[in-house]
Amino acid sequence: MTGITVERPERLRRTLTTRPTAQDIGFVAAARTAAISTLVIMGLIGVFLLIGAWPALHEEGWRFLTTTEWLPETGHFGIASLLWGTVLVGLFALCVAVPLGFGAALFITEYAPRSLKKPLVTLVDLMAAVPSIVYAMWALFFLQSHLLTIAQWLSVHLGPALPFLRVGTPDSPSSYTSSAFIAGIAVGVVVLPTVTSVMREVFAQAPVGEREGAIALGATRWGMIRTVVIPFGRAGMVGGVMLGLGRALGETIVVYAIISPTFGFTTRPLQSGTNTIAAHIASRYSESGGVALSGLLGAGLVLFLFTLVINTLAGVVVSRSRSGAATEI
Amino acid sequence: MTTLTHDLPAVHREARPVRRVRIGGADPELVSHVVGSAAGALALDWIVYERLISVSGAIGFWLCWYVVFLVMLAATSATTLDRVGVVDRLVGALVTTAGLVLVACLAGIVLFTFVRGRTALGHLNFFTQTTAYIGPDAPLDQGGIYAAIVGTLEQVAISVVFSVPLGIATAVYLSEVRGRLARTVRSVVEAMSAVPTIVAGLFIYSMLILKLGQERSGFAASLALCVSMVPVVTTTAEVVLRLVPGGLREASLALGTTHWQTVRRVVLPTARPGLVTAVLLGVARVIGETSPVLLVAGSTNELNYDPMHGPMLSLPLFVFTDMRMPIDQAIDRAFGAAVVLLVLVVVLFSLARMAGGRPLGHISRRKQRRLAAARARRLESEPVR
Numbered sequence: 001m002t003g004i005t006v007e008r009p010e011r012l013r014r015t016l017t018t019r020p021t022a023q024d025i026g027f028v029a030a031a032r033t034a035a036i037s038t039l040v041i042m043g044l045i046g047v048f049l050l051i052g053a054w055p056a057l058h059e060e061g062w063r064f065l066t067t068t069e070w071l072p073e074t075g076h077f078g079i080a081s082l083l084w085g086t087v088l089v090g091l092f093a094l095c096v097a098v099p100l101g102f103g104a105a106l107f108i109t110e111y112a113p114r115s116l117k118k119p120l121v122t123l124v125d126l127m128a129a130v131p132s133i134v135y136a137m138w139a140l141f142f143l144q145s146h147l148l149t150i151a152q153w154l155s156v157h158l159g160p161a162l163p164f165l166r167v168g169t170p171d172s173p174s175s176y177t178s179s180a181f182i183a184g185i186a187v188g189v190v191v192l193p194t195v196t197s198v199m200r201e202v203f204a205q206a207p208v209g210e211r212e213g214a215i216a217l218g219a220t221r222w223g224m225i226r227t228v229v230i231p232f233g234r235a236g237m238v239g240g241v242m243l244g245l246g247r248a249l250g251e252t253i254v255v256y257a258i259i260s261p262t263f264g265f266t267t268r269p270l271q272s273g274t275n276t277i278a279a280h281i282a283s284r285y286s287e288s289g290g291v292a293l294s295g296l297l298g299a300g301l302v303l304f305l306f307t308l309v310i311n312t313l314a315g316v317v318v319s320r321s322r323s324g325a326a327t328e329i
Numbered sequence: 330m331t332t333l334t335h336d337l338p339a340v341h342r343e344a345r346p347v348r349r350v351r352i353g354g355a356d357p358e359l360v361s362h363v364v365g366s367a368a369g370a371l372a373l374d375w376i377v378y379e380r381l382i383s384v385s386g387a388i389g390f391w392l393c394w395y396v397v398f399l400v401m402l403a404a405t406s407a408t409t410l411d412r413v414g415v416v417d418r419l420v421g422a423l424v425t426t427a428g429l430v431l432v433a434c435l436a437g438i439v440l441f442t443f444v445r446g447r448t449a450l451g452h453l454n455f456f457t458q459t460t461a462y463i464g465p466d467a468p469l470d471q472g473g474i475y476a477a478i479v480g481t482l483e484q485v486a487i488s489v490v491f492s493v494p495l496g497i498a499t500a501v502y503l504s505e506v507r508g509r510l511a512r513t514v515r516s517v518v519e520a521m522s523a524v525p526t527i528v529a530g531l532f533i534y535s536m537l538i539l540k541l542g543q544e545r546s547g548f549a550a551s552l553a554l555c556v557s558m559v560p561v562v563t564t565t566a567e568v569v570l571r572l573v574p575g576g577l578r579e580a581s582l583a584l585g586t587t588h589w590q591t592v593r594r595v596v597l598p599t600a601r602p603g604l605v606t607a608v609l610l611g612v613a614r615v616i617g618e619t620s621p622v623l624l625v626a627g628s629t630n631e632l633n634y635d636p637m638h639g640p641m642l643s644l645p646l647f648v649f650t651d652m653r654m655p656i657d658q659a660i661d662r663a664f665g666a667a668v669v670l671l672v673l674v675v676v677l678f679s680l681a682r683m684a685g686g687r688p689l690g691h692i693s694r695r696k697q698r699r700l701a702a703a704r705a706r707r708l709e710s711e712p713v714r
Binding site for chain 2: 189
C-alpha cells in the first residue's frame, strides 16, 4: 500500500485577531472619556468643597463638628446642632414615609386591581417628578395650618406625661408653626414616592411559585405577604428606607420654607425652631463671606459625605437584593 | 367530580343545585362589613368628637374616625371570621388606606396649587410681562413671569446641551463598550444621583464663582443643573440600551460593520424612543430645581436674555422669592408660576411616557409610509432588469 503523502500546512490553527478601525478607536475613546468625566465631576465636587471649606476647617479643627453656635465673626462656629436638626427632620420624615410607602407599595403590588396597577406606578413616578418647590408651597400654605392643631393637641394632652412633647408656651399657636415635626412630615411626603417605588420594585420581584404555594396551603393574603413577599424583599425594604433618608437629609426648600432657624440641640421637636444643614446653607449663603462662607462650604461637604455614605450603603443593600443572592432556596 | 356525583343517590343530586363559584370581584360580605363599619364609625365619631369632647379640627376628626373604623371593622369581621381572617382584613384596610393616602397627597397637591394659582393665571399679562418695575403689591393685571419663563427655558436648554451628550455617551460606555471601569462608573453615577441639589449648587459656587471669579449667571445655574441631570439621563438611557436585543447587534456585526457603525446605525436608532424618554425625564427633574439655582443664579426681577452675564430669574426662583413675601398679590403670582412649572413637568412626563411606552424598534405608521414611499421611488428610478 503506497501511502499518499499529504503536505501538511505549517499552521493548522488560525488565530483570530480584531484590528479596530480608526473610527472604532475614536468611538471607544469618546465613550470612555464621557464615562471618566462623570467620575471627574464627582471628584471635583469633593475637591472644590474641600478647597472652599479648608480655611474654616483649618481654623476650627474638630470643633467644627462639636460646636453648636454659628458665630463666624467671633470665630466660634460649628455644625453640631445643624447635624442634629438634620437627623431629627430626617427621622420624622421616615416616620411618615416608611409606613405609608410600605403600605402603598404593598397596595400596588398585591391589593390593587390589575387594571389600576400601571396607572398607580405612573402616579408614583409623577409624584417623584413634582418639583420640591411645589411641595414647599403646599406645605407652607396648607399642611402647616392643619398640622398645627395636631401638634397643639399632642402637646397639651400628652405633654404632661411625655416631656419631649412639651413646648414653651402651649397656648399660643405660634410656638408650633415652624417646628422640626411639621418640617419632617412635609419632607416625609416629598420622599414618599422614592420609598414607595423602591419597595414596590422589590415586592414585585417576589417569586410567583412561592406566592402560589402559600395561597395553595391556605394562607390568607396577608399570610402570603408575611411569609413570602416580605422575607424576599427585606433587603430592598432596608435599601428603600435608606434611599429615602438620603433624599430627606438633602431636602432644602421644603425645610427652609417651614422652619425658623435656631441653634442649639432641639429636644422638643414640637416647638418652633430647628435647623438643618441644607436649610442653613440656603438661608446664609447671601450674607456670608470669608470664613463664614468657608464654613458653609464645610457644612455642605459634611452633608455631601453623609448622603454619600448612606446612599452607597443603600445601593449595596438594594443591589444585593436584586441579584437574588438572598432569595435562593 | 362527575364520578363522585354519579354514585350519590338521585335525591341528593337534585337537592344541590350547581352554584358557580365566583372568582374575584367584590365580596358582598366584605363590602357590607366595610361600609357598615365606616358609617357606624362616622356616627359614633361625630357624636363623641363634636358633641361630647367638642374639639375642632378636620384632621383630628378624620384620624379619630379612622381609628374607630378599624376597631369596628375588626369587631364586625370577628362575627364571621377567625383570628387569622380578622388580621388579614385589618391589614387589607391599612394597606388600602396607604395607597389612597398616596393618591390623595398627589391629587391634593396638584389641586391645591391649581386652585390657588387660578387668580394669577386669569390675566394674560402674567405670561408676557415682568415684575421688574413694579412693586410686589401691584395688582395682578400688571407684571408677570415672562422673565422667569425665559430664564428657565435658557437654563434648561444649556444644561440639556451639556448633559445629554455626556449622559448618553456614558450610557453607551456602560452598555456597549463595557470597559473595565463600567462597574465603578455605574456606582459613581448612582451616588451622583443622590448628591443633594444644594451641594451641587455649592460646588458650582465654589468652583466657578470663588475660584474662577465668574459672576453669578444663568450659565452657572445651568452647570449646577447638569450635576442633577447627568445621572438621570445616564441611568435611564442605560436601561433602554440594555433592552436592545443582542440579536440585532450580532446581525449587524455579522454583516461586517464596525463597532461604531453598529452602535450608530442599529443600537441607537432602535433605542431612540427610550433615549427621548431619558432626556425628557432629565429635563423634568431639573426644571423645578430651586436650591442650586438659588445659590448661583443671583437675584433679579429684570428680563435677562444673556445667560453668560448678569443674574437671571427662573421659575423656581420666582416662586421661592414671591411665596415668602407677606403680600397677597406676590403669593398669588407664586402660585401662578408654580402652576406653570407643574404643567411643564406633567407635560414633559407624559411625553416621556408616550415615547417610552412604545416597544423598542417599533416603526410608526408615518415612518412606515415614508419607508414605503422611499422604496417606491427607488424602484422607479432603478431600471428594470
